[in-house]
Amino acid sequence: MLRHCTISELLEVRDGEGTATARAHVEQCEACGAELDRLHQRVAALRALPRHSPPRDRWPAVREAFVSARRRRRWSYTSWAGLAAAAGLVLFVGVNTPPRPAVAASAPEEIASLVEESQQLERVLHSYNRQGRVVNGVTAAAIAELEDRIAVVDVGIDRAQLQAAPHEAVADLWRRRVTLMDRLVNTHVQPVTYVGY
Amino acid sequence: MAQVTAAALDELAIQRAKGGDLAALERVYRAYEGTVYGVAHRICRTPEEAEEVLQETFLEVCRSIKRFRGSAPGSLTAWIKRVASSKALIRIRREKYRDTEVLEEDSGWAGRRDGDVGLRMDLEAALAQLSETSRAVVWLHDVEGYTHEEIAEQMGKTVSFSKSQLSRAHARLRMMLGEEAGC
Numbered sequence: 001m002l003r004h005c006t007i008s009e010l011l012e013v014r015d016g017e018g019t020a021t022a023r024a025h026v027e028q029c030e031a032c033g034a035e036l037d038r039l040h041q042r043v044a045a046l047r048a049l050p051r052h053s054p055p056r057d058r059w060p061a062v063r064e065a066f067v068s069a070r071r072r073r074r075w076s077y078t079s080w081a082g083l084a085a086a087a088g089l090v091l092f093v094g095v096n097t098p099p100r101p102a103v104a105a106s107a108p109e110e111i112a113s114l115v116e117e118s119q120q121l122e123r124v125l126h127s128y129n130r131q132g133r134v135v136n137g138v139t140a141a142a143i144a145e146l147e148d149r150i151a152v153v154d155v156g157i158d159r160a161q162l163q164a165a166p167h168e169a170v171a172d173l174w175r176r177r178v179t180l181m182d183r184l185v186n187t188h189v190q191p192v193t194y195v196g197y
Numbered sequence: 198m199a200q201v202t203a204a205a206l207d208e209l210a211i212q213r214a215k216g217g218d219l220a221a222l223e224r225v226y227r228a229y230e231g232t233v234y235g236v237a238h239r240i241c242r243t244p245e246e247a248e249e250v251l252q253e254t255f256l257e258v259c260r261s262i263k264r265f266r267g268s269a270p271g272s273l274t275a276w277i278k279r280v281a282s283s284k285a286l287i288r289i290r291r292e293k294y295r296d297t298e299v300l301e302e303d304s305g306w307a308g309r310r311d312g313d314v315g316l317r318m319d320l321e322a323a324l325a326q327l328s329e330t331s332r333a334v335v336w337l338h339d340v341e342g343y344t345h346e347e348i349a350e351q352m353g354k355t356v357s358f359s360k361s362q363l364s365r366a367h368a369r370l371r372m373m374l375g376e377e378a379g380c
Contacts (some may be wrong), residue, residue: 006364007368007371008336008360008364008365010363011360011363011364016227022223034263036352037238038371039367042320042370042374042376043339043340044370046320046322046324046336046339046340046342047339049320049321049324051235052229052234052235052238052244052247053231053234054230054234054247054248055244055248056248058248058251058252058255059223059226059227059229059255061202061225061252061292062226062255062256062259063222063259065252065256066219066222066256067219069256069260070217070260085352097312104243125329143259144257144261145287148253148257149253150254151256151258152249152252152253152256
């Protein structure tokens with residue numbers, strides 16, 4: 001080997017994957033041997049970096065979100081006939097929802113509207129036979145991810161209401177909930193169309 | 198609740214956690230919160246995002262632990278860390294973080310080259326300067342012990358991508374730390 005090793009080659013040598021030529025070169029070349037030593041030292045220093053601890057106790061929020069999600073899952077009941085109705089309603093909502101007015105509604109009105117929209121999506125979801133459906137791994141992971149995020153938003157809504165947070169903050173949380181619920185419904189009803197977020 | 202270490206989690210506690218017992222799930226949380234936050238903190242951009250990953254990870258753990266079948270020592274740790282890294286990587290993709298670092302071409306010698314600027318930066322600061330993707334790869338591979346295959350699978354990328362990110366991360370770290378070659 002007529003040249004010194006690249007970092008890629010040194011990493012391969014370190015990981016036992018390097019070519020025989022590269023390994024031989026590192027053994028014979030003082031500079032590349034020293035570079036490999038520095039690589040080991042750098043990694044040792046990375047491993048020795050202090051571990052950060054979470055600044056706040058998040059267990060109460062996790063527990064709240066988990067209990068909330070578990071309660072929501074228990075609500076669901078099975079009805080194969082609900083599939084068609086759910087799909088129809090999603091299409092109806094999607095096609096017939098009027099565009100938002102140019103002039104923004106006041107925050108309390110918007111919150112009420114968002115709550116209604118969220119409840120409507122919940123009803124769609126509950127009319128759909130979720131537990132009787134078989135979904136692929138990607139869809140199941142997407143559903144789980146969305147349910148987690150909804151549960152986290154729910155905790156935020158509960159807290160915002162308890163703390164009498166500003167209307168705009170509450171409205172923002174409900175907007176996020178409606179968006180996530182909409183994606184969740186679509187992922188259940190049309191799993192192949194859900195490609196990410 | 199007193200600090201619980203992962204080693205102190207007995208089989209009974211794990212079985213109770215699988216049954217949805219909230220007190221047992223809290224024990225799992227206490228045992229692994231530091232581990233999970235540590236991984237999330239290294240991958241995410243801000244402590245707040247790391248906290249969100251911590252929360253999302255344990256929500257997933259609470260929900261899915263009933264399906265956890267591992268029995269080998271360390272398998273619960275490995276599973277929880279995998280959930281954490283996966284959540285953190287999803288967050289990187291979701292937020293569409295911009296990788297703003299100037300990437301080094303890996304075409305030359307690993308040692309000193311003309312133009313290298315020895316900034317002699319603190320390792321912690323240098324790590325923070327890497328792109329989220331590079332930092333995630335170097336941390337997961339060199340510190341947490343993931344293989345390139347595992348990282349590629351979690352990131353939805355190729356093994357070559359993972360290897361290339363690792364090389365770039367080391368090239369950047371080496372430059373920022375002002376490390377000098379032997380000759």
